[in-house]
Amino acid sequence: RCASGNSNGGGPFYFEIDGTKISPDISVADSGDWDAWTSQTVSNVELNEGVHILRLVVVNGEFNLGKMTFTYNSALGYFPPVAHAGSNVSVILPATTATLDGSQSSDADTAVLQYNWEQIYGPSVIAFSDNTAESPDISNLEEGIYKVKLTVDDGTYSSTSSVLVIVTETGNTNPTVSITSPANNTDYKEGEDITITATASDLDGAVARVEFYDGTTKLGEDTTQPYSYVWSGAAIGDHQIHAKAIDDSNGESTSQTINVSVNEVNICTQTGTTALQGSFSTGYKSTFETVGTNVIVTFELLDTDKEGVVAYLWKESPFEETAMDHVSGLTFSKTLSGFTNGETISYACKFAFAGGMAVTKYFSYEVGSNCNVSDDDNDGVTNDVDQCPDTPAGEMVNANGCSDSQLDDDNDGVTNDVDQCPDTPDGSVVNSDGCLVLPSDNLQLTVTGESCPDQNNGQLVIEAAAIHNYVATINGTDHSFTNDLVISDLSPGNYTVCISIAAQQFEQCYQITLAESNPITGKSSVKSGKASIEISTGTAPYSVYVNREKVLETNAKKFSVPVVYGDILEVSTAALCEGLIERVITWLDDIRVYPNPTKDNWILKTQNINIFSIKVFDILGKNVISLSPNKSEAVIEGARLKTGVYFAEIETISGSGRIKLIKN
Numbered sequence: 320r321c322a323s324g325n326s327n328g329g330g331p332f333y334f335e336i337d338g339t340k341i342s343p344d345i346s347v348a349d350s351g352d353w354d355a356w357t358s359q360t361v362s363n364v365e366l367n368e369g370v371h372i373l374r375l376v377v378v379n380g381e382f383n384l385g386k387m388t389f390t391y392n393s394a395l396g397y398f399p400p401v402a403h404a405g406s407n408v409s410v411i412l413p414a415t416t417a418t419l420d421g422s423q424s425s426d427a428d429t430a431v432l433q434y435n436w437e438q439i440y441g442p443s444v445i446a447f448s449d450n451t452a453e454s455p456d457i458s459n460l461e462e463g464i465y466k467v468k469l470t471v472d473d474g475t476y477s478s479t480s481s482v483l484v485i486v487t488e489t490g491n492t493n494p495t496v497s498i499t500s501p502a503n504n505t506d507y508k509e510g511e512d513i514t515i516t517a518t519a520s521d522l523d524g525a526v527a528r529v530e531f532y533d534g535t536t537k538l539g540e541d542t543t544q545p546y547s548y549v550w551s552g553a554a555i556g557d558h559q560i561h562a563k564a565i566d567d568s569n570g571e572s573t574s575q576t577i578n579v580s581v582n583e584v585n586i587c588t589q590t591g592t593t594a595l596q597g598s599f600s601t602g603y604k605s606t607f608e609t610v611g612t613n614v615i616v617t618f619e620l621l622d623t624d625k626e627g628v629v630a631y632l633w634k635e636s637p638f639e640e641t642a643m644d645h646v647s648g649l650t651f652s653k654t655l656s657g658f659t660n661g662e663t664i665s666y667a668c669k670f671a672f673a674g675g676m677a678v679t680k681y682f683s684y685e686v687g688s689n690c691n692v693s694d695d696d697n698d699g700v701t702n703d704v705d706q707c708p709d710t711p712a713g714e715m716v717n718a719n720g721c722s723d724s725q726l727d728d729d730n731d732g733v734t735n736d737v738d739q740c741p742d743t744p745d746g747s748v749v750n751s752d753g754c755l756v757l758p759s760d761n762l763q764l765t766v767t768g769e770s771c772p773d774q775n776n777g778q779l780v781i782e783a784a785a786i787h788n789y790v791a792t793i794n795g796t797d798h799s800f801t802n803d804l805v806i807s808d809l810s811p812g813n814y815t816v817c818i819s820i821a822a823q824q825f826e827q828c829y830q831i832t833l834a835e836s837n838p839i840t841g842k843s844s845v846k847s848g849k850a851s852i853e854i855s856t857g858t859a860p861y862s863v864y865v866n867r868e869k870v871l872e873t874n875a876k877k878f879s880v881p882v883v884y885g886d887i888l889e890v891s892t893a894a895l896c897e898g899l900i901e902r903v904i905t906w907l908d909d910i911r912v913y914p915n916p917t918k919d920n921w922i923l924k925t926q927n928i929n930i931f932s933i934k935v936f937d938i939l940g941k942n943v944i945s946l947s948p949n950k951s952e953a954v955i956e957g958a959r960l961k962t963g964v965y966f967a968e969i970e971t972i973s974g975s976g977r978i979k980l981i982k983n
Contacts, residue, residue: 321356328346333376336372344378365395397475421453426471435450435471466484468480492523506579507581509582515538556581585688588690594678602718603679604699616632634665662686665682698722731743732749732753733749744823757825761783770836783803841890843902846909917981919957932970934967965982966979
């Protein structure tokens with residue numbers, strides 16, 4: 320990923336391997352901003368087998384790189400040589416000769432390679448028996464470390480590899496170690512952890528462990544990279560830190576010495592409300608802390624009614640304004656350097672915020688000292704201004720030295736630290752959380768459902784015994800009332816109704832259901848010249864019509880009336896909008912099939928109507944049974960049929976029809 324905020328773009332840059340350019344120049348177009356990332360793809364970068372140093376070379380800047388991803392594409396279209404200079408060579412004095420080994424170099428399509436050995440560095444000039452041989456002898460070695468590079472060539476392509484020649488009296492090279500953190504002459508506060516970090520390596524083996532020391536006292540050790548140790552509880556005073564690396568052959572070396580100082584905590588905290596400019600609604604807190612030759616100045620704005628706050632440190636003499644660092648919330652800090660104990664300094668803080676600014680008074684501080692004014696309860700507010708002298712330890716206080724556990728701003732008998740409803744009206748009954756308590760029957764909800772289908776005319780009535788500024792929220796809409804409320808034209812369904820009191824943390828929620836007005840529903844059956852009706856939904860009384868003539872009115876849910884084939888049966892309710900139950904009486908209403916479903920046979924019966932024929936079809940339309948009973952009762956033998964759904968076509972003197980059969 321790359322980006323450029325320059326209208327002309329950035330770059331170019333390119334890649335190189337072992338000093339050889341392997342990619343074209345790559346430019347970055349203007350992406351609109353320095354973090355508006357785009358992608359660049361470079362293809363066909365040729366990499367030979369072996370270990371290489373890949374470098375990104377920047378020709379011109381004006382771009383950012385966020386991420387690089389390397390993906391294998393394909394094998395090379397040719398076979399380059401692969402150089403292999405062998406393993407590192409160890410020489411033990413008094414020996415001064417050795418043999419290099421390039422025999423593991425190879426080329427898949429070239430039998431004979433050209434070799435060239437050359438010295439990169441070392442304490443003396445190496446004498447090669449033949450620097451073009453595959454494995455030459457070398458001499459004139461002295462104690463130290465040599466690096467030798469091998470280049471192999473097949474006439475078209477070449478490859479390089481390097482090897483170290485390590486000459487020692489013992490056969491082991493001591494490791495190297497260096498402390499990377501902390502920096503020399505770093506100051507720490509009493510009780511502050513000191514993290515010591517070191518790097519270590521070993522040319523001819525491995526680092527077994529790194530030990531950390533304060534002078535001659537071992538503090539601890541680490542056996543894995545990154546090597547580090549956290550020193551807790553360092554004593555006040557100056558310390559000399561160093562690290563010792565030990566390798567797998569017990570060779571050892573010592574790092575540089577790092578000087579650190581642990582200083583007694585000298586801190587002074589004061590609060591105030593006085594403003595040199597502007598004003599403060601609550602106040603502010605200042606803290607001066609000496610650490611070595613540094614003084615950390617911290618100001619905290621206690622006002623909660625200001626937004627977009629930034630802070631500037633004012634030096635009284637000579638006047639100087641410096642931006643402070645934001646710590647968190649409304650706390651800002653600045654570290655000042657180069658002081659000596661006993662020196663007096665004076666600083667104020669300018670808080671700038673949306674719509675204005677306010678400046679604290681100047682505070683004088685003697686470097687290296689604590690405050691001279693007593694603060695018996697250690698709340699940061701001195702006794703001379705502390706209005707709550709017994710603040711519990713660790714609690715935050717206002718400019719008057721009072722914590723929330725000591726204040727009751729709304730006078731409801733519940734202190735601020737536990738009061739969940741800080742603005743309760745005077746005289747209200749509250750619970751242990753300081754929140755308004757109302758009788759359980761204070762609110763009454765009455766729900767009226769829809770009168771007719773699709774009318775959406777449901778109604779909710781809310782009545783309150785106690786008068787307050789209520790807000791009822793339903794369907795995301797707020798309705799304000801003090802005593803009672805009627806909400807009309809509601810659709811059927813489930814609602815959550817939440818009732819709160821303005822400016823109070825009081826809320827009571829209800830789940831209500833507005834019933835839907837359903838059309839008349841029911842079921843009917845015909846047997847022996849009678850239609851039996853059972854009403855499921857609908858408003859009584861029910862009116863029954865046969866061929867448009869009213870024959871019955873009843874409040875009963877179940878009733879019957881005489882019918883004959885061809886009659887039109889209708890049932891209506893007291894509410895015309897609920898519709899009708901309507902059916903035409905046919906000879907099929909008189910047919911009984913049982914058992915259905917069945918495991919074996921079905922029995923068909925009619926009311927004295929001869930059945931001429933019965934044809935049974937499966938769901939694919941195949942005729943599986945044909946009968947000609949010519950009487951009012953027939954047996955359909957289904958034992959041999961597969962489990963499933965079938966359809967029987969029945970022909971009688973009164974007509975023909977189809978019924979469904981189920982075989983289990």
